[in-house]
Amino acid sequence: KFYHNVSSIPPLQFLNATRSAWETFEKLAGCHVGDKADGLSKLKQYFRRFGYISAASVVDNFTDDFDDVLRSAVNTYQRNFNLKVTGKLDASTLRQIVKPRCGNPDMIDGTSEMNAGKKLRTTER
């Protein structure tokens, strides 16, 4: 549907976007490596879709374990989105994950030219 100005937008309940497909990720808040939580497998699919988990590095069905592959994906995602790199599913990281976005991947063949791919040039002072 197309709405031609803000005032023509009906109340939320009449819009398609009742809940984004990814809002279920919010229940994973606080998860970190070693945890097991229902829904981590879906988050791994999300990270694979956007190139943070390469298709080659996983078996077909993801598990709900917060393993090193997922921690590495979270670290890279946090660098790409200017978030504090904690490797954990903290609130600011999840807030960014659930935002609507472009379907194109951030990483292609495991490499990214967003922040995570930039060689940080540091100068000795």
Add this chain to the structure above:
Amino acid sequence: YSFFPGKPRWPKRKRDLRYAFAPQNNLTDDVKEVFARAFARWANVTPLNFTRSESLIGVDIVIGFFVGDHGDGEPFDGAMGTLAHASSPPTGMFHLDGDEDWLISDGEISRRILPVTSVVDLESVAVHEIGHLLGLGHSSVEDAIMFPAISGGDRKVELAKDDIEGIQHLYGGNPNGDGKTNSGAESGVDW
């Protein structure tokens, strides 16, 4: 800014690109006008020109709204989530999710944050995806058009310095003088 692997771009002989809409969408002129504005933002800072064609024959870019699995191996996922995707040059494929509620905004407003988070500003997504069609990848610069995510209701349509530097790395500037990059403050922000 970033590029696709191998830095694909439209060949030198292709500076006048033609685009058309999937006929089955039956889009109205005011929706097509949104895309014309979005193309003009990139034309403003490059030697590229974009012309709309009513026929799909011989066009460089095809734009369509599709729902769910639409045959390109990248199914859409219902409202919100993924909004659209586009291919790298010279493929010219631009798909938008037909399950979204799209907002057609007044072209004069360049930045806006709306409390209504369940509609998506069509021009903001179009400007971003055209960046991909021309060869840009995603950027970590939050103000950049090529930043991958946008909140429902937000509007961001002006190219940032990062976007302009990236696209001019591929095609050079507009021989008739570059468009100016306005910071939000200059172009006015409609909160």
